[in-house]
Amino acid sequence: MYESHFGLQEAPFALTPNTRYFLRAPSHADALELLLVALGEREGFIKITGEVGTGKTLLCRLLLNELDGKACTAYVPNPQLPPEALYESVAEELEVDLSGCDNTHQVLKALNQRLLERAGEGTPVVLVIDEAQAMPEQTLEALRLLTNLETERSKLLQVVLFGQPELNVLLARDSLRQLRQRITFQYHLAPLDGGSVAQYLRHRLSQAGYNGSDLFAPAALRLIARSSGGIPRLVNVLAHKGLLAAWGQGARQVSRQHVWQAIRDTDSVRRPGLLGRWL
Known part of the structure; x- marks a missing residue:
C-alpha cells in the first residue's frame, strides 16, 4: 500500500509475530537470556508473563528457534484443553505413536518411554506453552504430574509457561501450590x-x-x-x-x-x- 512511497520492501508493522523483527530491548533481551540460562541448568518450570501485546508470542517463537538443534521441543499454542488432550498434544509434538494407546495411562507410558529415549541420547526435552493463563486448573495439575517423570539425575521434561498476568492469579490458588513451588525462574516483560x-x-x-x-x-x-x-x-x-x-x-x-x-x-x-x- 504505502511501501513504495516510503522506499520499503515490505510492511514493517504487521501484527503477525516475526522473529526477524525482534528487537533486543532491555526487558526482552533479559527475558531471553534468563530462559536460555534456566533451560541450560535443566530447571523444571520457568514462567514468563507480560501484558497483552508486549511480545510474549514473539519471544516464544524466538526461543523455539534458539533451541532448534539443541533440544527436542513441543509447542502448545492453545492450552485450553482437558488433561487427556494436553497429553495427546504433547505426544503428537514429540512424534509419539499413540496408535496402540487406549487410555490415559498408556499415553503417559508412551510419553515416558519417548522422554527416556531422548534422555539416553543426551537431548533435553522442552515443552513451551503459550497463553498459559487459559489453562484449566485440572490441566495445570496434570502438567505438574507430567513433570514428575524423571531419572535419578535429572528431570525428563522442562516446561516454559508464557502468559498474561492472569496466570499469576491462577497459580496463586492454594490447590496449585505444588506447581507454583516448582517455578524456579520467572520474569515479567516490561513495556518499552x-x-x-x-x-x-x-x-x-x-x-x-x-x-x-x-x-x-x-x-x-x-x-x-x-x-x-x-x-x-x-x-x-x-x-x-x-x-x-x-x-x-x-x-x-x-x-x-x-x-x-x-x-x-x-x-x-x-x-x-x-x-x-x-x-
Whole structure:
C-alpha cells in the first residue's frame, strides 16, 4: 500500500509475530537470556508473563528457534484443553505413536518411554506453552504430574509457561501450590520506554528495507511512545496508521498530526485528552 512511497520492501508493522523483527530491548533481551540460562541448568518450570501485546508470542517463537538443534521441543499454542488432550498434544509434538494407546495411562507410558529415549541420547526435552493463563486448573495439575517423570539425575521434561498476568492469579490458588513451588525462574516483560520505542521503530523500518532519513518526526515518536504506553503491539498499530495518514497526504515523513489521526482511530491507547501537558 504505502511501501513504495516510503522506499520499503515490505510492511514493517504487521501484527503477525516475526522473529526477524525482534528487537533486543532491555526487558526482552533479559527475558531471553534468563530462559536460555534456566533451560541450560535443566530447571523444571520457568514462567514468563507480560501484558497483552508486549511480545510474549514473539519471544516464544524466538526461543523455539534458539533451541532448534539443541533440544527436542513441543509447542502448545492453545492450552485450553482437558488433561487427556494436553497429553495427546504433547505426544503428537514429540512424534509419539499413540496408535496402540487406549487410555490415559498408556499415553503417559508412551510419553515416558519417548522422554527416556531422548534422555539416553543426551537431548533435553522442552515443552513451551503459550497463553498459559487459559489453562484449566485440572490441566495445570496434570502438567505438574507430567513433570514428575524423571531419572535419578535429572528431570525428563522442562516446561516454559508464557502468559498474561492472569496466570499469576491462577497459580496463586492454594490447590496449585505444588506447581507454583516448582517455578524456579520467572520474569515479567516490561513495556518499552521512550528511547526503546524510537529504537524499535527504526529497527523495524530497517528490517523492512528502509535506509533513508528519520521517517518519524521526533514529536511523532514521542507521541507514539506516550499514547501506546510502550506496548509493542500498540506501537505497531499507531506507526502503521501514521504511515497511512502520511501516505494519504503525500508526505514523506510522519508528523505528530498524522499520529494524532492514528490515535483517534485506535482503541486501547491513551486518549488525547489524557496526555496532558506532556505534549
